[in-house]
Amino acid sequence: MSDKVHQDRGAAKAKSPALAFRGVGFAYPGGGHRLEGIDLEVPRGSKLALLGPNGSGKTTLLRLAGGELRADCGVVEVCGLDPSVADRRLLARSVAVVGPQSMIGFSYSVEEVVLMGRAPHVEGFRLESQADLDAAAKAIAAMDVAYLSERDFDTLSSGEKQRVAVARALAQEPELILLDEPAAFLDIKHQTELYDLLSQLNREQGLTVVSVLHDLNLASLYFERVAMLKDGRVFAQGEPGAVISYANIREVFDTDVYVDLNTVTGKLNVLPLPRAATR
Amino acid sequence: MMSESTPQSAAARPLQRRNRLTPGFMAAGLAATAVAALLAMLFGLMAGSVSLDPYRVFFEQGTERLIWLHLRLPRVLLAALVGAALAVSGAALQPTLRNPLASPEIIGVSGGAALAAVLALAFLPASGSAWYLVPLLAFAGAGISSVLVYRLAHVRGRLEPYTQVLIGVIFNTFAAALILLVHALADLSRSHSIVFWLMGGVAVEPYPVIGLVAALVLPASLLLMREAHSLNLISLGDETARNLGVDTEGLRRRVFASSSLLVGAVVSLCGIITFAGLIVPHVLRKMLGSDNRLLLPASFFGGAAFLVLCDTLARWLAAPAELPVGAITSLTGGPFFIYLLRRRPWHGGDL
Numbered sequence: 001m002s003d004k005v006h007q008d009r010g011a012a013k014a015k016s017p018a019l020a021f022r023g024v025g026f027a028y029p030g031g032g033h034r035l036e037g038i039d040l041e042v043p044r045g046s047k048l049a050l051l052g053p054n055g056s057g058k059t060t061l062l063r064l065a066g067g068e069l070r071a072d073c074g075v076v077e078v079c080g081l082d083p084s085v086a087d088r089r090l091l092a093r094s095v096a097v098v099g100p101q102s103m104i105g106f107s108y109s110v111e112e113v114v115l116m117g118r119a120p121h122v123e124g125f126r127l128e129s130q131a132d133l134d135a136a137a138k139a140i141a142a143m144d145v146a147y148l149s150e151r152d153f154d155t156l157s158s159g160e161k162q163r164v165a166v167a168r169a170l171a172q173e174p175e176l177i178l179l180d181e182p183a184a185f186l187d188i189k190h191q192t193e194l195y196d197l198l199s200q201l202n203r204e205q206g207l208t209v210v211s212v213l214h215d216l217n218l219a220s221l222y223f224e225r226v227a228m229l230k231d232g233r234v235f236a237q238g239e240p241g242a243v244i245s246y247a248n249i250r251e252v253f254d255t256d257v258y259v260d261l262n263t264v265t266g267k268l269n270v271l272p273l274p275r276a277a278t279r
Numbered sequence: 280m281m282s283e284s285t286p287q288s289a290a291a292r293p294l295q296r297r298n299r300l301t302p303g304f305m306a307a308g309l310a311a312t313a314v315a316a317l318l319a320m321l322f323g324l325m326a327g328s329v330s331l332d333p334y335r336v337f338f339e340q341g342t343e344r345l346i347w348l349h350l351r352l353p354r355v356l357l358a359a360l361v362g363a364a365l366a367v368s369g370a371a372l373q374p375t376l377r378n379p380l381a382s383p384e385i386i387g388v389s390g391g392a393a394l395a396a397v398l399a400l401a402f403l404p405a406s407g408s409a410w411y412l413v414p415l416l417a418f419a420g421a422g423i424s425s426v427l428v429y430r431l432a433h434v435r436g437r438l439e440p441y442t443q444v445l446i447g448v449i450f451n452t453f454a455a456a457l458i459l460l461v462h463a464l465a466d467l468s469r470s471h472s473i474v475f476w477l478m479g480g481v482a483v484e485p486y487p488v489i490g491l492v493a494a495l496v497l498p499a500s501l502l503l504m505r506e507a508h509s510l511n512l513i514s515l516g517d518e519t520a521r522n523l524g525v526d527t528e529g530l531r532r533r534v535f536a537s538s539s540l541l542v543g544a545v546v547s548l549c550g551i552i553t554f555a556g557l558i559v560p561h562v563l564r565k566m567l568g569s570d571n572r573l574l575l576p577a578s579f580f581g582g583a584a585f586l587v588l589c590d591t592l593a594r595w596l597a598a599p600a601e602l603p604v605g606a607i608t609s610l611t612g613g614p615f616f617i618y619l620l621r622r623r624p625w626h627g628g629d630l
Contacts, residue, residue, distance in 0.1 A: 029435075066522055092524035102516045105377060106569040111298035112511075119512055120524040125505060125572065127302055150298045172523070 016080040018044045018176045018208035019065055024074035026064060033057055035064075035232040038074070044175070045206040047199070049219040051244070052229035053253050058212040061229070062178045065210070066097045079175055092120035096169035098179045101161040103154050110148045110156070110164050114140055117171030136171045142197055143167035144190070158185035166194065170201070179211040183218060191215070195222040216244050220268040228252055244268050300570040308567045312580035316359065319584040323355040323591040328598035350483050357489050357548070358481045358590040358604075359583035362555055364496045364545045366582020368538040369556030370563075370575050371503045374514045375534045376440045382557035383542045386535065387447035390454030391424020392417040392546040393477065397458045400473050401465035413476075414547045421543030424450065429535060438531040478603040479550030481590045488548070495544040499537045500579055506530055507571040514569070552586070552605050558612040559585050565619045585612070 019042040027034035035057045042048045050058045063069045064076050067083030076083060079094040096117070104113075117139065118132040128136075140146050143163045148156065153164065162185050169177055177198070183191040199222055201207040213219045219226050220240035227237035228244075230252045236243045246259045249270070258271040324347065325331055331351070335343040368383040376385070383389070396417035403412060428450055432443040462473055484492075509530050512520040517527045545552070559582045560574065567573055589607040596602060 089524035097522040
């Protein structure tokens, strides 16, 4: 890579947000879900939770940000780069994505899988350097998966796989981490630990966190900003206290909930209500 | 585990050696497979229908030297190249197609090569020089079929692994059906050579031909080895691989092109030799791990060792008659592989 690219990137970095959508529209070829008029800006070093019902476009947003999909109109900007045309390795040094985990089909140890997170930093045919090994070891310790190190990734439970995937993303040492429902298979301890850790990295290292979440309580506990999506549009965005309201949830999720303030955390508590209770 | 396991207090433990590919293990694995290949070649050079005395080969001008130089050496060299090409392309195709059953034949190239060869064997005028055209036509057939399969497997601008495997398999079946038709229509006197070609085998070829095969096999194998790290990543799934910086489309294209070249070169000269490209990578994966940075070069050497060994057995066991080498590869490789499978628990979805 030339110095010029470095400079250009440095200049772009200084002013640009970690992630920005400006008037973004997208439709899958062959119909299905679509996004319309998405305007979102995630400043560097901040945290954003994406909320919304199934099929509202949360994952599509992440895939646009990760360069997996290309917007039909509007501008997507990630760490100063256009993710749909940027060099993949360059992008991978700034952005890590944690999506759903599938079977590998070949036997790789957990440690090898986490080390693969160093790929954007490893040149060509070489093996990992000591710096790569250290970064991976740090990520393994942070995600509490050291006891799984020698296990075959395919033999792990869904929750363990998820934690290993986050460790791999952390080993990437990104500026921005995009997470698609990372807490889905995690037990309550590992859920809080995951968001504790992400918040800590956010505070101490300025890691920008964008996470799709189904748990509205976790969103209000750990995020200073949330965006609620409905039918491919941003329905509301702002502080969780304002966005995660009874009225918004009623409107967006089409379901009744019980909302009050948690006296311990001072944040919102959202509890589901069975239909029988609301009659 | 209580307080140590919280992220804030966790101290990073250095990574364990045995859980990953270390430079030491890589060097040892490469050395071991290379030595195995050399030993197999030595065995192949000495054993056969006539056993040769090394002293006479090297220090006397006589029949033994002629046998060694003009029969044994070229055949062993060709067997080594063929085994190396099949194994390294199999090792690269398995993660690319995300299919542990993938073998070099699966991309459909061998079907096209075989069809072209059989057409040539059935209908070319029976003169001595015409037979030289058979491998050339087979190679052309391999080229045409690889372009065809590549085009057909391209759906909406993407090379889908499942589509690619299905197209390859269907293409081979189609080619096999055409071969049956051609065989049925061909003159009975041609039947033997057709069947013989289809069985596959390493023949004694002149040195320039071997040089040509080497000139195709070595660079194509190196091109595959260059992609080794990306092949690890694509095992995680295409989307994850892209998020880790891999140009998956380009990778698929390059692996397909190099493999087509390898398989085309091999099949057009030796016919279809099954099993080596499937089994050698699996056996080595069991012994050395799945990291393709070691697995690909190790498969190159291991494939050479395996096919030289099988070819030597093929011409030695029933000497002076010769057994088809494809039968030997399956008969020896199969049981060994099952032994490996059962010796240690087969983790997860390894096969």
